[in-house]
Amino acid sequence: MAMTQDELKQQVGQRAVDFIEDGMVVGLGTGSTVKYMVDALGKRVKEEGLNVVGVPTSDRTREQARSLGIPVKGIDDVDHIDLTIDGADEISDDFQGIKGGGAAHLWEKIVATNSTKNMWIVDESKLSHQLGSFPLPLEVIPYGSSQVVKKLAAKGYKPEVRMRDGQHVLTDSKNYVVDLHLGEIDHPHELANELIQMVGVVEQGLFLDTVNTVIVGRPDGPEVLQAR
Numbered sequence: 747m748a749m750t751q752d753e754l755k756q757q758v759g760q761r762a763v764d765f766i767e768d769g770m771v772v773g774l775g776t777g778s779t780v781k782y783m784v785d786a787l788g789k790r791v792k793e794e795g796l797n798v799v800g801v802p803t804s805d806r807t808r809e810q811a812r813s814l815g816i817p818v819k820g821i822d823d824v825d826h827i828d829l830t831i832d833g834a835d836e837i838s839d840d841f842q843g844i845k846g847g848g849a850a851h852l853w854e855k856i857v858a859t860n861s862t863k864n865m866w867i868v869d870e871s872k873l874s875h876q877l878g879s880f881p882l883p884l885e886v887i888p889y890g891s892s893q894v895v896k897k898l899a900a901k902g903y904k905p906e907v908r909m910r911d912g913q914h915v916l917t918d919s920k921n922y923v924v925d926l927h928l929g930e931i932d933h934p935h936e937l938a939n940e941l942i943q944m945v946g947v948v949e950q951g952l953f954l955d956t957v958n959t960v961i962v963g964r965p966d967g968p969e970v971l972q973a974r
């Protein structure tokens with residue numbers, strides 16, 4: 747029987763913890779794939795007595811890690827992070843990524859840029875030749891956000907403020923999320939620079955030149971790809 751997307755996520759989550767060594771400080775990403783990784787890490791901590799410190803990228807992940815007995819520290823309480831394992835929404839052939847489907851991209855990027863190595867774990871549906879089919883998430887300060895949205899619309903970026911049940915989706919820093927429906931992104935570095943320079947935009951979801959290793963969930967088993 748064909749594996750479901752959820753089973754592929756579980757498989758890569760479990761495979762990823764093989765890369766965690768005793769004594770490591772590990773960045774813990776966010777999302778449905780990472781949830782399986784954190785479950786598997788909790789199991790290693792409990793059953794093998796693996797000694798790690800986790801640095802969570804969201805309140806959700808912090809709660810899950812704590813509930814499983816994984817020691818956690820905040821980003822400002824560690825002097826380095828050895829390896830961060832996170833999910834991704836889209837990964838291109840040249841290993842550039844879009845993240846933030848779960849509104850966690852700001853904290854995720856802070857943890858990623860402070861990590862020696864970064865690993866992304868995805869099911870194979872996340873791979874695409876060119877970025878942009880997944881709407882690009884921005885984190886935007888609420889104050890003046892309608893003005894930012896107007897400017898984005900004028901640039902032709904098709905912004906959509908992310909809402910749930912009639913309420914603004916809020917990030918863990920209590921900001922809004924604006925998704926850009928770009929279709930395809932020809933020049934990700936230029937776009938990233940342009941967006942981050944807009945006043946009120948705190949972060950954008952392009953993760954460029956970030957990832958070292960990608961684990962892809964395939965029906966015949968996880969595939970480990972070295973990016974850089």
Ligand SMILES: O=C[C@H](O)[C@H](O)[C@H](O)COP(=O)(O)O
Nearest residue numbers: 777778779833846848849850
């Ligand atoms: O904001 C959320 C994160 O960037 C996630 O890592 C990303 O959305 C992938 O999540 P999932 O594994 O649930 O598809």
